[in-house]
Amino acid sequence: MVSEHDSVVFDQGLDLECGVHLSPLRVAYRAYGTLAPDASNAILVCHPLTADQYVAEPHPLTGKPGWWARMVGPGRPIDTDRFFVICVNVLGGCMGSSGPCTARSHDDATLWGTEFPPVTIRDMVQAQAMLVEHLGITRLFAVIGGSMGGMQVLQWAADFPERVFAAMPIATASFHSAQNIAFNEVSRQAIFADPDWHNGHYREQGAVPARGLAVARMMAHITYLSEEALTRKFGRRIRHEPSGGIARGSLFGEMFEVESYLRHQGSSFVRRFDANSYLTITRAMDYFDLGADHNGDLSSAFARTPIRFCVVSFTSDWLFPTSQSRTLARALNRAGANVSFVEIDSDRGHDAFLLDEPDLDRTIRGFIGGAAEHAGLGI
Amino acid sequence: MVSEHDSVVFDQGLDLECGVHLSPLRVAYRAYGTLAPDASNAILVCHPLTADQYVAEPHPLTGKPGWWARMVGPGRPIDTDRFFVICVNVLGGCMGSSGPCTARSHDDATLWGTEFPPVTIRDMVQAQAMLVEHLGITRLFAVIGGSMGGMQVLQWAADFPERVFAAMPIATASFHSAQNIAFNEVSRQAIFADPDWHNGHYREQGAVPARGLAVARMMAHITYLSEEALTRKFGRRIRHEPSGGIARGSLFGEMFEVESYLRHQGSSFVRRFDANSYLTITRAMDYFDLGADHNGDLSSAFARTPIRFCVVSFTSDWLFPTSQSRTLARALNRAGANVSFVEIDSDRGHDAFLLDEPDLDRTIRGFIGGAAEHAGLGI
Structure with a gap:
């Protein structure tokens, strides 16, 4: 199963934050485009919780388009005609990485299963590095x-300022946040x-x-959407049963379209x-607190950073609200970083970053273009 | 089990909206205070999803104070020295009502179990009536x-305008809303x-x-609280294990205080x-759409109503946001109703109505006092 995914095995392994030495370390990834002779044009795309390395091509299990195919590809905002784009299955994931x-x-x-050691966002980034x-x-x-x-x-920026x-x-x-840990x-x-x-x-039980x-x-899917998006998409529409009737009396049958949609999301x-990957990765997210890792001062995580930042949030995202991005942008400012902050007006909630949001396309294209100019990339 | 709760049995039964005739109908309730000779001083308190009729006295199963004991009692905003206060276990509940x-x-x-017919908010109100x-x-x-x-x-006001x-x-x-149905x-x-x-x-399986x-x-409990309340109450505090160590490496053990709190909420x-009651009652909430029941015009549900209304919302309630209360207040205005609308500033989310919110106490006391004066209650 593992061999289905392109990967590199590091026999030297990796010292995890929890104290366990993980060896061998397997890192599964996909790459698109051509690396420049001076290796100056590489972009690393980091995937969210339930995505994987198949960012710009059909998924090998589902056959569906890559999870960010609209953003990554020839002529796309993250342009594989210009850049060498890498996407790595996170440590703890289930698409080939350890x-x-x-x-x-x-x-x-034998497979690790539930005994796979707890990993952190930092461990994931170390493996990517x-x-x-x-x-x-x-x-x-x-x-x-x-x-x-x-x-x-953010972990990359904090741990490898000279390599980004x-x-x-x-x-x-x-x-x-406490609310996100709770969910x-x-x-x-x-x-x-x-x-x-x-x-x-x-x-082991075949289950x-x-x-x-x-x-x-x-x-989780509810938290990715906004109330507005759910209302616009489904409202209180009743799902008509194949018989043609409305299942008003059917207490446990499908009734509202939003229910049918959620069940589909769950089963697919x-x-x-x-x-076990879901448990491992959600735990890694819960652990994440970059400020706490730097004695409670988030800006010190980025002290004298040479990196150019662009922080992006969406107005209707209640899982990672704009206020948290603003806190981040302020910490970067205090660290003297080169940072721009873009709040994109959208009523589609957290999921907006994965959807057709032309403002995000423009923001990414603009930021990459400007940075490429400053980097003196001759591409 | 049923006989533990004070109840009235109506042998004539009740025609439910789903078409089933429920007979006998059992209505369990608690009453506090003294009914005036002219029966003019009765206040009906309607309980939320997971509460019951034990509004102002210790709960018979848990021994905990009544769920709104801080609001209902001698000298309280809903003053049992002045009013006869009734609280009815909703139809479909599990504390004695059918x-x-x-x-x-x-x-x-044999008990109804999962075959208990689907009930609506309207059915609940009919039983209370x-x-x-x-x-x-x-x-x-x-x-x-x-x-x-x-x-x-609201259903009482729509169905029995002359009796309130x-x-x-x-x-x-x-x-x-779609989001609430989804949850x-x-x-x-x-x-x-x-x-x-x-x-x-x-x-039947003893399970x-x-x-x-x-x-x-x-x-559900997460949706009752605001992000602010969760952050203030728990933040990212780690729960120290009895051994004194921090369970950083324990992937599936209790770690964050918010997790421990939620597990306690769940198990208690x-x-x-x-x-089965939980399923039945959540379904009743999902069905609820008073405007749709009146051809899409909410105000017509209250046409020429003689009732005095006071609509209350809380600023940080994201389960039933202020916008929905405002929609309601506007519909009441269009219907020519006597309505006041109070938005209470609170960062405690939906649960605020059950907590120590002096502004709510004052609002309820003030509204009841004013209404009693207009009603000419000599109490």
């Missing part, structure tokens, strides 16, 4: 990502409540905690995602 | 309630995902879908609430 679904070691083919070095890239031209991808962008020219954290925050916790409890969870040993994982996804997610 | 936990009929002692009439009350001095209780207040003098819908709306649907799916659900026949119901409650709820 995680609950990979083997413990060269000598032990090893891959980037392996590819012969000394400095990334840009690191770009939304949501949990944005957390990785430009950084674009989108719809994200420097820490995971993640409920999603984890939904998985634990599934009889097919088997304390994490579901694979998948599909119902629990679907509930987790359904709940289960086909491409692993429950 | 619902999944009561017997099907005099001749069939039968009780009120049974108690010899021709006109309620006031009907007051928050959240789903507020939906009942004053109405106070708090932190509520005239319809359940309810996820909570139902969490119950369905529990192996102890047994397709609703858990009692309780405790984990699913707990997940449902945990998720399961001890006092029935899963």
